[in-house]
Amino acid sequence: MEEIDIVRKYFSADKFVMGAGIEIVEVRKERAVVSAEIGERHLNATGTVQGGMLYTIADFAFAVHANYLHPVTVTQNGTITYVSACRGGRITATATEVHVSGRNTVCDVSVTDENGNVLCLCRFNGFIKPDDRSKYFG
Amino acid sequence: MEEIDIVRKYFSADKFVMGAGIEIVEVRKERAVVSAEIGERHLNATGTVQGGMLYTIADFAFAVHANYLHPVTVTQNGTITYVSACRGGRITATATEVHVSGRNTVCDVSVTDENGNVLCLCRFNGFIKPDDRSKYFG
Amino acid sequence: MEEIDIVRKYFSADKFVMGAGIEIVEVRKERAVVSAEIGERHLNATGTVQGGMLYTIADFAFAVHANYLHPVTVTQNGTITYVSACRGGRITATATEVHVSGRNTVCDVSVTDENGNVLCLCRFNGFIKPDDRSKYFG
Amino acid sequence: MEEIDIVRKYFSADKFVMGAGIEIVEVRKERAVVSAEIGERHLNATGTVQGGMLYTIADFAFAVHANYLHPVTVTQNGTITYVSACRGGRITATATEVHVSGRNTVCDVSVTDENGNVLCLCRFNGFIKPDDRSKYFG
Numbered sequence: 296m297e298e299i300d301i302v303r304k305y306f307s308a309d310k311f312v313m314g315a316g317i318e319i320v321e322v323r324k325e326r327a328v329v330s331a332e333i334g335e336r337h338l339n340a341t342g343t344v345q346g347g348m349l350y351t352i353a354d355f356a357f358a359v360h361a362n363y364l365h366p367v368t369v370t371q372n373g374t375i376t377y378v379s380a381c382r383g384g385r386i387t388a389t390a391t392e393v394h395v396s397g398r399n400t401v402c403d404v405s406v407t408d409e410n411g412n413v414l415c416l417c418r419f420n421g422f423i424k425p426d427d428r429s430k431y432f433g
Numbered sequence: 434m435e436e437i438d439i440v441r442k443y444f445s446a447d448k449f450v451m452g453a454g455i456e457i458v459e460v461r462k463e464r465a466v467v468s469a470e471i472g473e474r475h476l477n478a479t480g481t482v483q484g485g486m487l488y489t490i491a492d493f494a495f496a497v498h499a500n501y502l503h504p505v506t507v508t509q510n511g512t513i514t515y516v517s518a519c520r521g522g523r524i525t526a527t528a529t530e531v532h533v534s535g536r537n538t539v540c541d542v543s544v545t546d547e548n549g550n551v552l553c554l555c556r557f558n559g560f561i562k563p564d565d566r567s568k569y570f571g
Numbered sequence: 572m573e574e575i576d577i578v579r580k581y582f583s584a585d586k587f588v589m590g591a592g593i594e595i596v597e598v599r600k601e602r603a604v605v606s607a608e609i610g611e612r613h614l615n616a617t618g619t620v621q622g623g624m625l626y627t628i629a630d631f632a633f634a635v636h637a638n639y640l641h642p643v644t645v646t647q648n649g650t651i652t653y654v655s656a657c658r659g660g661r662i663t664a665t666a667t668e669v670h671v672s673g674r675n676t677v678c679d680v681s682v683t684d685e686n687g688n689v690l691c692l693c694r695f696n697g698f699i700k701p702d703d704r705s706k707y708f709g
Numbered sequence: 710m711e712e713i714d715i716v717r718k719y720f721s722a723d724k725f726v727m728g729a730g731i732e733i734v735e736v737r738k739e740r741a742v743v744s745a746e747i748g749e750r751h752l753n754a755t756g757t758v759q760g761g762m763l764y765t766i767a768d769f770a771f772a773v774h775a776n777y778l779h780p781v782t783v784t785q786n787g788t789i790t791y792v793s794a795c796r797g798g799r800i801t802a803t804a805t806e807v808h809v810s811g812r813n814t815v816c817d818v819s820v821t822d823e824n825g826n827v828l829c830l831c832r833f834n835g836f837i838k839p840d841d842r843s844k845y846f847g
Contacts, residue, residue, distance in 0.1 A: 305478060308477075309476075309477045309478045309483065310473055310474050310476050310477075310483075311476065311483035311485055312477070312483065312485070314452075314474050315485075336448050336449065336452050337448065338447075338448050339446075339447045339449060339496075340443060340444055340446040340447045345448075345449035345450065346489075346492050346496075346508050347449055347453075347485065347486075347488055347489025347490075347492050347493065348449050348485075348489075350492070351483070351484075351485025351489065352485075354484050354485050354488070355485065358477075370484050371647075371696070372512070372514050372515070372647075372648050372696055373484070373488070373512070374510070374511070374513075375510065375511045376509065376832075377509060377510070378810050378813070378815070379810055393830060394792055394830060396793055396827075399647070399792070401830055403817075413808055416807060416815055418788070418790075418830075418832055420647070420648055420696075420790055509785075509813070509834070510785075510834055512694070512788070514677055514694075514696055516670055516672050531692060532654055534655055534689075537785070539652055539692055541679075551672075554669060554677055554694075556650070556652075556692075556694055558652055558834075585752075585753045585754045585759065586749055586751070586752050586753075586759075587750065587751050587752065587759035587761055587762050588753070588759065590728075611724055612725065613724070613725050614723075614724050614725065615722075615723045615724075615725060615726070616719060616720055616723045621725035621726065621765070622765075622768050622772075622784050623725055623729075623765025623766075623768050623769065624725050624761075624765075626765070626768070626787070627759070627761025627762075627764070627765065630760045630764070631761065634753075634760075648788070648789065648790050648791070649760070649788070649789045650786070650787070650788045650789075651786070651787045651788075652785065653783070653784055653785060
C-alpha cells in the first residue's frame with residue numbers, strides 16, 4: 296500500500312471530515328494538500344462557503360501534515376483570517392509546517408478556490424505527544 | 434412569529450450548520466446560545482469531537498449573536514484554543530460580545546459539554562457592514 | 572513583606588517593563604492589575620500609544636497573574652485586537668485567567684485608558700512548567 | 710534623499726521604537742527588515758529578551774512594510790507564537806505581506822537571533838485607510 300493510501304485509510308475514520316467530502320490529495324515532507332468539491336451542503340445563509348467549512352478543511356490539512364511529520368499531534372490553537380468569499384467549485388487547502396521546536400509545531404495553511412484566489416489564511420499551533428509510534432505507520 | 438423564530442428561519446438557509454445538526458437555543462442582547470447533540474458524524478479519527486465541528490458551532494454562535502445585534506456582520510478573524518476533548522452528549526456554544534466600536538465587533542465564545550466542562554475558547558473579530566437593514570428584521 | 576511586595580521585588584528584574592514605567596497595582600487570585608503613566612516615550616509616529624507598548628503592558632499583566640497562580644508560566648501564544656487609540660493619561664491592564672487545565676492556562680487581558688475606554692483586548696495561552704517551586708515564594 | 714532615509718525619518722518620531730533601539734535595515738516591495746542589538750534593558754526577570762520587546766520589533770517591521778506598500782495602515786489584530794528564548798546579540802524581524810484584498814492586508818513576521826534561530830512567529834491583520842496620500846512620500 297502506498298504511503299498516501301495508509302494516510303487516507305487512517306483518516307477515513309474521521310467522520311466529520313468525510314461527511315464534508317474532504318479528500319487527501321497529497322502528503323509529503325514539504326506539505327499536505329486536501330480538497331473538496333463545493334456543493335449546496337457547504338453553504339451558509341448568504342450562499343457562500345460557510346466559515347466553519349473553511350476552517351475544517353484548513354485544520355484537516357494541518358492534521359494530515361502534522362501527523363505525517365510527527366507521531367501524534369493535537370491542535371492547541373488555531374487562527375483564521377477570512378480573505379474572500381467563494382460560491383462554488385473545488386477548494387483546496389495546503390498546509391506547510393513553518394517551525395518545529397521540541398514538542399511544538401507551527402503550521403500555516405492557505406485555502407484557495409479553483410482559480411487560485413485565496414479564501415482564508417490559517418495558522419495552527421500543535422503539540423506533539425510524547426509517543427514514539429506513528430499514528431499511521433505503527 | 435417570535436423573535437427567535439425569525440432568527441431560526443433566517444439561519445435555516447445555512448446548509449453547513451443545519452447539516453451539522455446545530456440548533457439555536459437562545460438569542461438576546463446579552464448572548465446567543467446554540468447547541469448540538471453529538472453523534473458518530475461529528476467525531477474525528479480518535480473518536481472525539483472534530484476540531485472543525487467545535488469551531489463551526491462557536492463561529493455559528495458568534496454569527497447568530499452579531500447579526501442579531503448589528504445589521505450584517507461578517508467574520509474577519511477567528512481564534513480557537515482547544516481545552517479538552519469530548520466524546521459525546523450535547524455540546525453548547527455561548528457567544529457574548531465583549532466590545533463594539535465603529536464597524537468592529539469583538540465576541541467571545543465558549544463551548545462546553547453537558548457537564549459544563551469547557552471544550553474550547555474562541556474569540557472572533559467581525560466587521561459590521563454599512564447597511565442599515567437588519568438581516569432578520571428587514 | 573506583603574505578598575504584592577514580593578511580586579514587585581521579583582519583577583523589578585524585568586528591565587524592559589521597568590524601562591517602560593509599568594507598575595504592579597494589584598495581584599490576587601481573581602486578577603492582576605498593572606498600569607503606566609503615558610509620556611512622550613510611549614508614543615508612535617502618529618502621537619498615540621505605540622502598539623508594542625500596549626502589548627507589553629498586557630503581556631506583563633498576564634505574566635504577573637499567571638506566575639502568581641502557578642509556579643512558573645511562560646507565554647506560548649498571544650493575540651491582541653486594537654480597539655481605540657490613546658494619546659495620554661494613565662493606562663491600566665487587567666488580567667483574568669479564564670481557564671486552566673493540566674499545564675495549559677488561558678488568560679484574558681483588557682487595557683483601558685483612565686476614562687475606562689477599552690484600548691485593546693488580548694488573550695494569552697501559557698504553559699505551566701513542571702516545577703513545584705513558586706517563582707515568588709520559593 | 711534615498712527612499713529608506715525618508716522612511717527612517719518618518720519613523721524617527723516613533724519614540725517607543727526609538728527608545729527600544731530598533732533600526733530600519735531594509736524596506737522594499739518584497740519585505741521590510743528591522744533589527745536591534747540586545748542589551749540589559751531588553752531583558753525580562755529570567756534574563757531573556759522580554760516578550761513585549763519581541764512583539765514590538767515584529768509589529769514595527771509590519772508597520773514599516775505595510776505603510777511602505779499602502780498609504781496609511783493600522784494594525785487591527787496581531788498574533789505571536791513564541792518559539793525559543795534569546796539572551797543577547799542582534800535580533801532581526803523580517804516582514805512579508807502574504808495577502809492584500811481591498812482595505813485588508815495580512816502580513817507575516819519572523820524574528821530571529823544572529824544565528825538565524827527563530828525566536829517568534831507573528832501574523833498581523835491591518836486595515837488600509839481610505840487616504841490617497843502616502844505617509845512617507847506625501
